Amino acid sequence: MRRSLSFYTLFFVASLALMKLSGVLSKMIVARFVTPYEYGIITLVTISLPSMFLYFTNFCFHEMLSNSKEGKNFFGFSIFYSATASIVVGLLVLFFHSSVFSFLNLPLDWWKILFVAFFISLFSISILNDVTGLFRGLKLYSSTSIIASLPALLKLSTVLAILISLKTLDFLTVLMIFSFSSLIALVVVLVRYHRTISANLSILSPNRDILFFGTSIYILGLFGGLSQTISKIIVSHDLGIIWQGYFDASLTVISILSFAFASMSFISIPEATSSSNREELLYETGRLGDVVRALFAFLVLGVLLFCIYPYQFVGLLFGEDYAVSSRFLPVLAVGYIFLYVQQFLAYLNVSFQNPSEYRSLVVATVICLAAITILLHGFTMLAGILGTYSVLSFFYFIYLLITLKFSKDSTPIRVFLRKIHMLVVSTTITALLLYFIKFPNFLLGVVFASIIFTTLVFATGYLDRSLIKGIFSREGEKEGENN
Numbered sequence: 001m002r003r004s005l006s007f008y009t010l011f012f013v014a015s016l017a018l019m020k021l022s023g024v025l026s027k028m029i030v031a032r033f034v035t036p037y038e039y040g041i042i043t044l045v046t047i048s049l050p051s052m053f054l055y056f057t058n059f060c061f062h063e064m065l066s067n068s069k070e071g072k073n074f075f076g077f078s079i080f081y082s083a084t085a086s087i088v089v090g091l092l093v094l095f096f097h098s099s100v101f102s103f104l105n106l107p108l109d110w111w112k113i114l115f116v117a118f119f120i121s122l123f124s125i126s127i128l129n130d131v132t133g134l135f136r137g138l139k140l141y142s143s144t145s146i147i148a149s150l151p152a153l154l155k156l157s158t159v160l161a162i163l164i165s166l167k168t169l170d171f172l173t174v175l176m177i178f179s180f181s182s183l184i185a186l187v188v189v190l191v192r193y194h195r196t197i198s199a200n201l202s203i204l205s206p207n208r209d210i211l212f213f214g215t216s217i218y219i220l221g222l223f224g225g226l227s228q229t230i231s232k233i234i235v236s237h238d239l240g241i242i243w244q245g246y247f248d249a250s251l252t253v254i255s256i257l258s259f260a261f262a263s264m265s266f267i268s269i270p271e272a273t274s275s276s277n278r279e280e281l282l283y284e285t286g287r288l289g290d291v292v293r294a295l296f297a298f299l300v301l302g303v304l305l306f307c308i309y310p311y312q313f314v315g316l317l318f319g320e321d322y323a324v325s326s327r328f329l330p331v332l333a334v335g336y337i338f339l340y341v342q343q344f345l346a347y348l349n350v351s352f353q354n355p356s357e358y359r360s361l362v363v364a365t366v367i368c369l370a371a372i373t374i375l376l377h378g379f380t381m382l383a384g385i386l387g388t389y390s391v392l393s394f395f396y397f398i399y400l401l402i403t404l405k406f407s408k409d410s411t412p413i414r415v416f417l418r419k420i421h422m423l424v425v426s427t428t429i430t431a432l433l434l435y436f437i438k439f440p441n442f443l444l445g446v447v448f449a450s451i452i453f454t455t456l457v458f459a460t461g462y463l464d465r466s467l468i469k470g471i472f473s474r475e476g477e478k479e480g481e482n483n
Contacts, residue, residue, distance in 0.1 A: 004470030005267060005291050008141035012266050013259055015145035022152040026159050026178075033169035041106060042171070045114050046178040049104075050122040057085040057126040063221070064206065064214025065133030067351075068274035074210065075134045076203035082126040090119040113172070117179035124182035125151070131189055134200060139270050147189050155181040212355045216362045217269065220346045223365055223399065224261070224339055230373050231388055238380045246325035247385060249318045254306065254329060257336050260299040264292055264344055272351035282415050286470050289415045292344055294463050296416065299340055300427055301453045305446055306333040308434050312442040328389040335393030341416055342400040348412045349403070361406045368399055419462045426456035 031039050061078040065071040093100055097111050106114060128147065135144040158177045163169055190197065206214075228251055236244035271288045275281040282289035306313060307330040314326035349358045372395045379387030404413065430453045439445040457463045 003142075004286055005271070005288065006286060006294070006467045006470040007472075008145075009263050009267055009291050009295070010471055011142055012145045013263050015149040016259060016262055019149035019152045022149070022156040026152070026156045029159055029163065030169060030174050033163075034171050034174060038171040038174075041110075041114070042175050042178055044104065044106070045118045046121045046175065049118055050125055053086075053089050053122055054125060054129065057082050057089060057122065058129045059085075060211070060214035060218035062129050062133035063217035063269070064210055065130065066136040066217075066269045066273075067210065067213060068137050068139060068270045070210050071137035071273075072134060072200045073202070073204050074206045075130065075197075075200040077205055078130045078133070079127060079201070080203060082130050083123070086119070086123040086126050089122060090115075093118065113175070117175050120179045120183050124186045128182065128186050128189065131186075131193075131197065134197075135193075136266065136270050137273075138196070139274065140196070141267070143193065144266075147185070150185040150188065151182045154185055209355050212359075213350060216350050216355075216358060217347065219362055219365055220343070220350070221265065223369065224343070224396075226369060227372055227392060227395065230369070231376055231392060234373070234376045234380055235385065235388055238377065239385065243385055246322060247388065249314060249322045250325040250329050250332065253313050253317055253325075254332055254336070257299055257302045257306075257333070260295045260302070261336075261340060261343065264295050264340065265347070267291065268344060268347045269351060272348050278348075278352060278409065278411050282411060285464055285466055289418075290464055290467055293415060293418070294467055296340060297423060297426075297453075297457050297463060300337065300423065301430070301450065303330075303333045303337060304427055304431055304434075304453075305449060306330060308431070309442045309445065316443075328386055331386075331389040331393050335396040338393070338396040338400045341413075342396065342403045345400075345403045345407060345412050349407055353408060357408060358406065361403060364402050364406065365399075368395060368402070371395075419460075422460035422462035423457065426453055426460055426462060429456060 027039075027043070030042070034042070059081075061074075061081060065075060065078060094115060097115060098108065100106075101108050101111050101114075128151070132144050132147050135141075135147065155177060158181060159169065159174070162173060162177070232244055232248060232251075235247045268288065271281060281287055310326040310329040311323055314322050314329070318325070346361060349361060372391065375395075376388060376391050379391045381387075383390070407413070430449050433452060434445055434449055437445075437448070439448065458465055458468070
C-alpha cells in the first residue's frame with residue numbers, strides 16, 4: 001500500500017541525515033587510525049575524484065530519469081552511457097597515470113591499488129546514480145532513499161566491524177572499505193530490485209526534448225552549489241587562504257538548510273511530471289503544494305535560528321577560532337529563502353512547459369553564473385568578505401525575479417503566498433520569545449523555538465494538520481513491487 005507524500009518526504013530527510021551522519025562518523029573514526037597523509041589519499045581517491053568525474057559519467061541522466069512520464073524509457077541508454085563513460089575515464093587515468101598522479105601529488109609507488117580503488121568507486125556510484133534516478137521517476141521514493149543511503153551505511157558498519165574484530169585499522173583496509181562499499185551496495189541493489197531494473201533496460205536513445213529537459217534541470221540545480229564554489233575560489237584569491245577557510249566554515253554550517261532543498265528537489269520533478277493538472281497538484285491537501293510549503297516553513301525556522309545564534313552554531317561545529325565566519329552568516333541564510341522559492345518555480349517551469357518556453361531561463365542561468373563571478377570579485381575587493389556574502393544573497397534574489405519573469409503561470413508562486421501572513425506571525429512570535437527568554441545553553445533555545453514554531457504553524461492553519469496524519473496513514477495505491 002502506498003503511503004502519503006509527507007511520509008516519503010520525512011523518510012527521505014531521515015535517510016539523508018543518516019547518510020550524512022554515517023559519512024561523518026566513518027571519517028572521524030578513520031582519521032584516528034591513519035596518518036593525515038593517508039587520510040587525504042583515501043578521501044581524494046574514493047570520494048573527491050569520483051564525485052568530480054561523476055559530472056561526466058552521469059551528466060544529466062539522473063535528472064532525465066526522474067521524469068515520471070518519459071524518463072524510464074531511457075534507463076538502458078543511461079546505464080550504457082555511464083558504464084562506457086566510466087571505462088573511458090578509467091582508461092585515460094590508466095594510460096596517463098604518471099602525469100595524473102604527479103599532478104595530484106599521489107604516490108606513484110601505489111598507483112595500481114589506488115587506480116583500482118578509484119575506478120571501482122567511480123563505476124559503482126555512476127550506475128547507482130542512474131538507478132536512483134529511475135526509482136525517483138517511478139515514484140518509488142522509499143526505495144530511492146534506501147539506495148542513496150546504503151553505501152554510507154555499509155561503509156560505517158564495515159569500519160566498525162573491522163575495528164571491533166581487529167582492534168585497529170590500517171591504510172589498505174580503509175582504502176578497500178571506502179572503495180568497495182559502493183560496489184557492494186550496487187550488487188545488493190541489483191539483486192534486490194532485479195525485476196524493476198530488468199523491466200526498464202530497453203536501450204532507447206533520448207530524443208532532443210527529453211535530453212534538453214534533463215540538461216535544464218541539471219543546470220538549474222547547479223546554480224546554488226556552483227556559485228558557492230566560485231565564491232570560495234574568489235575569496236581564496238582576493239583575501240587569502242585563511243578567509244577562504246572562514247568562508248568555507250560558514251557555508252558548512254549553513255548547509256544544514258540543504259535538507260529542505262534536497263527534499264524539495266527529490267519530490268518536485270517526479271510529482272510534477274506525473275500530473276497533468278497543476279492546480280490539483282499544488283492545492284489538493286497533502287500533495288506537492290502542502291509538502292513544499294511545509295519544507296519552506298522549516299527552512300524559515302532554520303534561517304531564524306541562524307540569525308539569532310550565528311556565533312553559537314559556528315562555535316559548536318568549528319570552535320571559537322572560526323567565530324569571525326559567523327559575522328555575516330545571517331546575510332547568506334536569508335538569501336537561501338529566495339533560492340528555495342526560485343528552485344521550486346524553476347523545476348515546475350521545466351516540468352510543465354515545452355522546451356522552447358523555458359529555454360530562456362536556462363540561458364539566463366548561465367549568464368547569471370558568468371555575471372556573479374565578475375561581481376563577486378569586484379565587491380570582495382571593495383568590501384571584503386561582506387561583499388562576498390552580499391553578492392551571493394543579492395543574486396539569489398535576482399535569480400528569483402528572473403525566474404518569475406520567465407514563468408508562464410503564476411500558480412506556483414501563489415502556493416508560497418497562501419496564508420503567508422500566518423507564517424510571518426509564527427516566525428515573529430518565535431523570534432520575540434527567543435529574544436526575551438535567555439537560555440543557559442543555546443541548544444535549549446533551538447529546541448524551544450522548534451517546538452513553539454511547529455505548534456504555531458499548525459495552530460494558525462498555515463500548514464494543514466492532515467500532513468501529520470498522512471505520515472502514519474496509507475493510501476489505496478501500490479507504490480511498486482519492491483517497496
